[in-house]
Amino acid sequence: MTEHAYLIGLLPLLSFVMIVFALRWKEKIASGFSIACILTGWVMSVTVLIEQLSSHSTPYEWFYKFINFPGFNLEIGIFIDPLTAVMLVVVTTVGSCVQIYSLGYMKDDPRFSRFYAYLSLFLFSMLGLILANNYFMIFIFWELVGLTSYLLIGFWFEKRSAALACKKAFITTRIGDLGFLIGLFLIGTYCHTFNYGDVFSQAASGIIPLGVLTAIGIFIFAGAVGKSAQFPLHVWLPDAMEGPTTVSALIHAATMVAAGVYLVARSMSLFVWSPEASMVVAIIGIVTSVMAATIALVQIDIKRILAYSTVSQLGYMIMALGLYGYDTSQGHHSAGYVAGTLHLMTHAFFKGLLFLGAGSVIHGVHTNDIRDMGGLYGKMKVTAVTFMIASLSIAGIFPLSGFWSKDEIVATTLHHPIFLFLTLLVAFMTAFYMWRLCFMTFFGEPRDQHRYDHAHESPKVMTYPLLFLAILSVFAGWVAIPWLPHGFSSFVYHGEIHHASPSWALMIISLTVALSGIGLAYLMYYKKSISYEAIGQRFRPLYNLFYNKYYFDELYQSILINPIMAIARFMWTFDAKIIDGFVNLVGWFTIVWADIKMLFDAYIIDGAVNGAGWIVRQAGHLLRFTQSGKAQTYALSIGAIAVLFAISKYEIIYLTVGWPTLTALFVTALLLLKLATRYFSADKQMSGSKTQED
């Protein structure tokens, strides 16, 4: 079956294509086909897991050179090792439960078929991400799960909040993906291949400089920070709760957000060479974990409590993996790899269950606000019981799944006192906020009588998946019971098998911490012997800080989004006023210059031409008098000219000048006088004729 594992990924794609092109209008068949596909995938995944178990974890790889890009090959391939097999089972299990559950939850939605199409597309992308054998392919599927997450968060796009949330999720995770992409380019530039095995062997052989390796590690981790909602890119996940609750269960609790953890685990062979990169991973993990847990303490929206809980638990896994990388790079043994992957599995089951349970509650009471709930235990027994099983599991109560995986995580931190302390603190807070949620939802007096009266248990199609997941929440962790000869740690491991010796003391400590968390919640929210209002009053600033999620959204708004928008607006003004202003100025100058040239043309050049004509014409007028045709005028002229000649001769001789200037002036004056009289008389004639016309 292992060699046909690609079918596990292709079945949901088939379902997507079928629904989009053929089954869109037949809702029942569409959902049925989709569920059949994922159930087949589940059976196949379990088979693959069994084969991996029986073949003693021999990895299987198959690939096909799809396209020769210049400088590198794009391979399509699958890679199956125990980690892949476990992830396949987790994704198909939760995927099947969610699809069946959605039959009831989404029953009356007008876009029912589309919902199944999107879910199928998501499962295809997620399974592809797990099966990929190289970084290029994992990136492609990585982006595709981001897209389907976008589509599903915005599934109810009429809600403005949903439309905003899906955009926020996509863009925030894409900031992380940017890091992943840069990491990818670094791998391409230094390793000349994207294939996992080749990259890891090059890292091990020391060809890649350590600094580059650290950079690759940190950049790839940036992708994980985005997808797994780690600090500082965690802000999208709580908002993503705007999507249908089933989507939250599948994508934003069990599978997609775990993809970041998977990526770090998959790249562990890079991190073990770089203590710096590993330490960054571990610190981000624990910081996220503590921060998210404190926020979860005071939230009032049932889904948001679970969302912050998810962020916190993912931080746990990331921290465990980071510590593993660090310890290994220092030559120490560590249980971190096993702990991280084990918790990934158990968390998927109990957190998926919690979300589906929350969906069932919301389905019953039509509100997300836990202050409006209370006393629902009697109304919805199956939901309440399964929800509490999951809560016990996440709190880490013996002998449920969560106990074993959390115990492994605590064991990882043994040599790092600060981490140990914070891990236990988170464990305490987790137990507290989960049971605060349980007590406020299912016990006590109903606080909203109207909602309570209309509350009802969900149909069987919704409760059966709850029961199935509850079983897994109890037993799935048993594979890692330390006394088991061939347990989880000898199946999913990195490097060489390392059996951690069970530590009674540690188990007792973590159990005590969990129980005291539950106990405190019991006293505050069930017995009411400790007033939570009083505590909230006393630590008002801290309460506000937690309640407002450390003001991250406001912070990003004011230091990131607003400045960028201001810069963008400035650029736009700059573009319109300065650059285009310059262009228009050049245009304007050209026009003005053309105007000036036109004036020059009209008055100077054309003026010269017209002036020449005018002079000729006027001269003609003057000379006209000499050509009157009257003999006496001619005689007079001859006489006058003779006199003028005489006078000028006289002037030249007696005034001893070379040119008869005075005579010339006199003649000119006479001519002008004549001209002037002609002009004025012409004027009179003109105006006279004008008045006549009028």
Next chain:
Amino acid sequence: MESQILTLVTFFPLVGIVLIMLAPKDRPDTVKGVALLVSFVTMLLSFWLYSMFDKVANGMQFELNVPWITSFGINYHVGIDGISLLMIVLTAILTVLSILASWNSITERVKGYFISMLLLQIGMIGVFCALDLFMFYIFWEVMLIPMYFIIGIWGGARRVYAAIKFVLFTMFGSLLMLVAILYVVSAYHGFANEYSFDILKLATMPIAYKPQLLLFGAFALAFAIKVPLFPFHTWLPDAHVEAPTAGSVILAGVLLKMGTYGFLRICIPMFPQATITYLPYICVLALIAIIYGALVAMVQRDVKSLVAFSSVSHMGFVMLGIFALNLQGVEGAVLQMINHGVSTGALFLLVGMIYERRHTRLISELGGIVKVMPVFATLFMIVTLSSIGLPLTNGFVGEFLILIGTFKANMTYGVIATSGVILSACYMLWMYQRVIFGKITNPENEKLIDLDWREKGILIPLVVLIFWIGIYPKPFLDRIEPAVRSLLTQTNMVREDIGEPAFTVETDGSLSGMTAEDVNLNSKGEVHE
């Protein structure tokens, strides 16, 4: 036949022009029909060209070289390589779609409009075929006139301003180009004692360093205006906003590519040394264009000018890829030229469809469209994602190749350019959310009718291309690769072992290690073979 086919593809639209001229004025449907038919046949011819193209062969194919004005060495010289081939096919496809898109929106002066469209097509295909600078210049100018009319007559409210701005900007550049062409030709006369405008011949001539700088500058300015590279881009938003839908599609889809095509065909092969000198400046301008275009796009209120500014950003990517000067970068750039034509063309078509219904393109006037136009919303989503560069769409392949090429050339440039990818997601998705999602707030949007068959028919070919290039770009890359290889080896810039598929960082065109020796320059700054 083989040597005539390019001429046939180029000038076949003339048949349509003549027929439309003969058609009576009061029969607009006949005119449209003729235009559609002729452009469709031209598209089929271009497909035929594609199928006959030998993807293994190096050098120009379907070459035809006939003396024209012999005393100046001007020839009718046409021929194509893989780059021009794909651009011709893209042009042919987009012309058909543009004519279909104008079916209902053009009601006045129908004859003139479709004649302009076909004339434009002749000019565009001619530029991609031309191997003679004289012909290149003529076709370059031939494109300008019909586009001027299309914007100036059938455009929006400020159409005259936009049309004149467009023409003046382009003319300014092309005049400098003309001067440079004449200089190169006369220099060639001094070198080989004969006149020639042949692009391939001229590229073999060594030119001294200083004239190279001036000549590169003149050509580069003409091409940069066309791309448009920051800060020569301001004609673009005006032209796009005012142009009719088909005008925008052709403008963004093909005309902008003329600029980058010019860099590939003329600037880099002819002036290799100047290329190296100018390279950092052009790269920085390209980076500015990427970030700047994206930021300005973010605050636009008009969908069309948002898309116009996104073009500035995307074309910045193309320029960056070209000037990475390695196989990945240039191949990615050529592919991205096609991608931008497809995606941005589709975006303009989509915006046009909304505009025909609502007579507004303001984002604030829209919203909640998905409720009334689900098919439109779906197609819009696909095109948006392709523009963002999501994997499995065409945008991803091009951007990925460009970025990996840039990374090899210069890490810093690579990191900055990669951050542009985020910004494109921001403005596109924000726009999509405001236009498509949410509740319908404007009652006028409630009565919108979803796309009809004609409109679906326009968009579906583009969507097919989006996925085809996104999933299986091999046929396109195979045809681009020999051309790019010969471009890079011809300019001695790549010393890559041709037979080796793997990265060889040390030996290929990584810019950091590029010195004068790499381009075989001696101290006088002359290229010796």
